[in-house]
Amino acid sequence: xxxxxxxxxxxxxxxxxxxxxxxxxxxxxxxxxxxxxxxxxxxxxxxxxxxxxxxxxxxxxxxxxxxxxxxxxxxxxxxxxxxxxxxxxxxxxxxxxxxxxxxxxxxxxxxxxxxxxxxxxxxxxxxxxxxxxxxxxxxxxxxxxxxxxxxxxxxxxxxxxxxxxxxxxxxxxxxxxxxxxxxxxxxxxxxxxxxxxxxxxxxxxxxxxxxxxxxxxxxxxxxxxxxxxxxxxxxxxxxxxxxxxxxxxxxxxxxxxxxxxxxxxxxxxxxxxxxxxxxxxxxxxxxxxxxxxxxxxxxxxxxxxxxxxxxxxxxxxxxxxxxxxxxxxxxxxxxxxxxxxxxxxxxxxxxxxxxxxxxxxxxxxxxx
Numbered sequence: 129x130x131x132x133x134x135x136x137x138x139x140x141x142x143x144x145x146x147x148x149x150x151x152x153x154x155x156x157x158x159x160x161x162x163x164x165x166x167x168x169x170x171x172x173x174x175x176x177x178x179x180x181x182x183x184x185x186x187x188x189x190x191x192x193x194x195x196x197x198x199x200x201x202x203x204x205x206x207x208x209x210x211x212x213x214x215x216x217x218x219x220x221x222x223x224x225x226x227x228x229x230x231x232x233x234x235x236x237x238x239x240x241x242x243x244x245x246x247x248x249x250x251x252x253x254x255x256x257x258x259x260x261x262x263x264x265x266x267x268x269x270x271x272x273x274x275x276x277x278x279x280x281x282x283x284x285x286x287x288x289x290x291x292x293x294x295x296x297x298x299x300x301x302x303x304x305x306x307x308x309x310x311x312x313x314x315x316x317x318x319x320x321x322x323x324x325x326x327x328x329x330x331x332x333x334x335x336x337x338x339x340x341x342x343x344x345x346x347x348x349x350x351x352x353x354x355x356x357x358x359x360x361x362x363x364x365x366x367x368x369x370x371x372x373x374x375x376x377x378x379x380x381x382x383x384x385x386x387x388x389x390x391x392x393x394x395x396x397x398x399x400x401x402x403x404x405x406x407x408x409x410x411x412x413x414x415x416x417x418x419x420x421x422x423x424x425x426x427x428x429x430x431x432x433x434x435x436x437x438x439x440x441x442x443x444x445x446x447x448x449x450x451x452x453x454x455x456x457x458x459x460x461x462x463x464x465x466x467x468x469x470x471x472x473x474x475x476x477x478x479x480x481x482x483x484x485x486x487x488x489x490x491x492x493x494x495x496x
Contacts, residue, residue: 374489
């Protein structure tokens with residue numbers, strides 16, 4: 129394992145202590161994780177990825193060290209006019225220094241800020257199960273996410289936007305690696321201290337593997353990205369017919385739309401106990417178990433609300449092409465499944481049927 133370690137940023141004057149990455153022990157009883165285990169995990173992760181002020185950028189992970197240099201560390205203007213520490217300036221108050229979605233303002237917004245550590249992102253142009261493209265993350269920064277606490281950062285310079293995207297990927301790779309390491313040390317009782325061979329194995333099996341899952345869609349978009357056929361041109365009678373077909377598909381047993389979104393698209397379906405992948409582990413089979421689990425997480429469980437189409441606020445984008453993607457690829461990390469054809473398999477809906485459903489949903493939102 130060869131590291132390219134960039135001393136990206138040094139602490140600014142007046143800071144008594146640099147922040148550190150918080151070890152991801154969500155779901156673990158703190159009393160059952162020893163100090164030796166915590167130290168072993170912290171030391172290995174610092175060796176792999178450095179600290180918030182001085183990240184390390186392993187060459188094997190294919191990250192852009194210069195962009196990470198702009199995002200990392202304390203907020204700082206340079207003599208050449210360049211801005212550094214843009215993640216801490218714009219993102220950490222909600223997403224946290226560690227990218228855990230538990231920043232100072234996290235509990236004030238619904239849904240919670242995204243926890244990057246799972247490596248799962250909801251609104252992408254890639255197929256179910258695939259990582260997003262960097263352009264997907266950039267799009268979220270430019271647009272924001274309507275009816276959430278995520279604003280638009282369209283005012284930022286292109287270099288700052290690129291830096292934030294790269295740093296989010298860095299935090300994601302770091303988070304996936306850390307979770308794997310925690311499982312090895314805590315769940316499997318890996319012998320301490322961790323030897324170089326074990327660290328090498330963890331790095332290859334977690335960090336390099338996760339990096340490849342990010343690289344593949346960028347390298348081979350034809351195998352991972354959803355191909356959106358052009359939206360058909362409709363005459364008024366054809367549009368009305370498409371909306372009616374979409375209404376029938378929406379109500380069909382195969383699509384299951386009404387289970388969550390309700391028969392009239394009001395978000396009041398029978399399945400109202402919805403949780404995304406970030407909150408699902410906090411829910412036990414009994415109220416007592418749920419109460420016990422609540423003590424093991426930094427943020428309390430938060431229910432997911434199915435979208436009310438009549439409000440016209442679509443978090444992944446409200447134009448027809450965006451809605452096509454949401455139906456085709458689903459919303460990753462949530463109960464919203466992929467309805468379009470996947471690699472090597474048919475889907476619940478054909479591309480033509482997806483356009484019909486999109487047209488029906490747009491009609492519910494008042495856009496037709």
